[in-house]
Amino acid sequence: MLEDSGEREISLVGYCMGGQLSTMYAALHTDGPLKNLACFTTPVDSDGMVLFKRWLDPRYFDVDRVVDTLGNVPPELIYASFDMLKPAQRVAKNIQLWDNLWNDDFVRSYRLFERWAADQIPFPGECFRQFTKQFMWENRMVRNELEVGGRRVDLGAITVPFLHVVAEHDHIVPYDSARALVPLIGSEDKREVMLKGGHVSLVAGGNAIYRLWPQLESWLAERSV
Structure with a gap:
């Protein structure tokens, strides 16, 4: 992106697990070209994801067998897990x-x-x-013990301006799972914003046009000029 744009710095936005990946990158590449980091509905404390935690209980869910048997996990399995959080939601939509x-x-x-x-x-x-093992079972991210490629992901090493937007009615990443992110970040310029909406409606749909994206635009405008 830097080569294509001719710029020397970049602002990164991550949504849900993309927010996790973005914070991992920022923590492990503190000397990189990252200028600003914004995350939406990003989970850091697996204890706050109560239903997912129960479904992935190691007493009943053999993640090694799943991966060894299937290789990559089929998208239908991931999508079904979201549907099970609110089983009647699809019927209501229909x-x-x-x-x-x-x-x-x-x-x-x-x-x-x-x-x-x-x-x-x-x-x-x-x-x-x-x-499954490091995040869901061992809850390493909120403890700053998560490892990627043998390197510990220390969120306190992130010092760029940081914004975390959470959804008031998020059933996929409840606030109990997301609230610890901002305190873990080492930046002096850091902020959490809670907006109305759910996990999906926060970023997509008519309401997002008037709620989320203006927030991001104004936040970046002060830090990217």
């Missing part, structure tokens, strides 16, 4: 679609949104194995 089936604008918006929300890709097997 009813809403039926009620608006002759509204062309609604149907078009519905199809675009659902296509984006359901666009899961296979989860790399070894990453899934490590993520």
Whole structure:
């Protein structure tokens, strides 16, 4: 990106697990070109992800067998786990679609949104194995003990301006899982913002246009000129 743009610095935005990956990069590459870091609904404390924690209980979930058998984890498995958090939600959405089936604008918006929300890709097997063990089982990220490539990810090493936006009604990454992120970051310029919405509606859909993206725009405008 730096080569294509001709710039010397970059601002990075990470959503959900992308926020985890972004903080890992920032912590392990403190001498890199990163100028600003913004994360949305990023989990750091697996104890706050109660249902996921139960489903991945090592007494019942053999992650080694799953990965050794399947290789990369199928996207259908990941998507099904989200559906199980709110089993009636898909039924409610289908009813809403039926009620608006002759509204062309609604149907078009519905199809675009659902296509984006359901666009899961296979989860790399070894990453899934490590993520399950180090993050979900051992909760290493909130303890600053997570390792990537044999190197410890110290979130306190991050010193660039940092923004974390969380959703008030997030059922995938509850606030109990996300609240510890900002205190762990070493930056002096750091901020947490809570906005109305859920995990998906925070970043996509009509409300996101008026809530999230103006927040990010104004925050970056003060730090990227």
